[in-house]
Amino acid sequence: MPAEPNASQEPSSPLFAAIYDPATALVERTLLRPHREYLVANLDGTVLDLGAGTGAMFPYFDSVATESAAFHAIEPDPHMRQQAREKADAQATPIRIESAPAEALPYEDDCFDVVIASMVFCTIPAIESAMSEIARVLRPSGELRFFEHVIDDGWRARVQSALAPLWKRLAGGCHLTRQTGSRLAAAKSFDVVEIERLNLGVTPIRPFVRGRLRKRSVSPAK
Ligand SMILES: C[S@@+](CC[C@H](N)C(=O)[O-])C[C@H]1O[C@@H](n2cnc3c(N)ncnc32)[C@H](O)[C@@H]1O
Numbered sequence: 001m002p003a004e005p006n007a008s009q010e011p012s013s014p015l016f017a018a019i020y021d022p023a024t025a026l027v028e029r030t031l032l033r034p035h036r037e038y039l040v041a042n043l044d045g046t047v048l049d050l051g052a053g054t055g056a057m058f059p060y061f062d063s064v065a066t067e068s069a070a071f072h073a074i075e076p077d078p079h080m081r082q083q084a085r086e087k088a089d090a091q092a093t094p095i096r097i098e099s100a101p102a103e104a105l106p107y108e109d110d111c112f113d114v115v116i117a118s119m120v121f122c123t124i125p126a127i128e129s130a131m132s133e134i135a136r137v138l139r140p141s142g143e144l145r146f147f148e149h150v151i152d153d154g155w156r157a158r159v160q161s162a163l164a165p166l167w168k169r170l171a172g173g174c175h176l177t178r179q180t181g182s183r184l185a186a187a188k189s190f191d192v193v194e195i196e197r198l199n200l201g202v203t204p205i206r207p208f209v210r211g212r213l214r215k216r217s218v219s220p221a222k
Contacts, residue, residue: 017079045113
């Protein structure tokens with residue numbers, strides 16, 4: 001298992017936050033839409049958006065919100081969080097946003113039905129710590145739904161590796177070369193419901209994985 005870096009420092013990327021929505025506007029309307037819809041399909045109960053960024057998932061929550069649904073989000077970067085707050089305030093569905101990293105979630109055990117991760121495990125410094133926290137806050141049989149870009153094969157992987165250090169500096173700590181699908185599927189508190197690789201995007205942000213994991217009812221022996 002890879003060593004986990006220190007996750008205690010609060011991220012702060014004002015430039016990345018400022019350009020995020022304009023830079024992604026076209027792909028949001030085209031490539032990303034069906035995958036964000038996948039994340040909210042038949043959504044109900046208490047939902048956590050992990051690393052909400054500027055709030056790109058919020059309109060999707062608004063579009064499926066039922067009376068019994070309640071939405072929460074965490075976002076540790078203050079510049080991203082400010083935009084997320086503005087987006088939440090402008091729509092009908094209330095979303096309670098906290099300043100916290102995925103590795104230290106400010107919630108009680110077993111309080112969420114669904115955790116949603118969209119393009120965030122590329123940036124979370126300590127994936128396995130975040131998975132432990134997600135397992136802690138999900139109810140038994142609760143779901144982690146994810147949509148993430150990952151390392152490609154062959155020459156594309158070599159391009160990603162060469163660009164990775166610069167990309168990480170420019171894109172708010174984003175890693176281009178993570179094998180997020182297999183790392184999430186290996187989490188011991190979860191069963192894989194479904195996981196698929198999507199040849200979607202343009203190098204270096206290609207391919208993607210999306211899927212659903214279900215928290216086991218009985219915790220694995222330590
Ligand atoms: C590429 S953005 C994705 C935002 C959003 N989920 C979306 O779908 O557009 C990644 C986000 O992860 C946030 N982030 C960074 N470190 C984090 C951590 N330790 N836990 C949770 N989120 C983190 C960043 O601040 C950034 O807003």
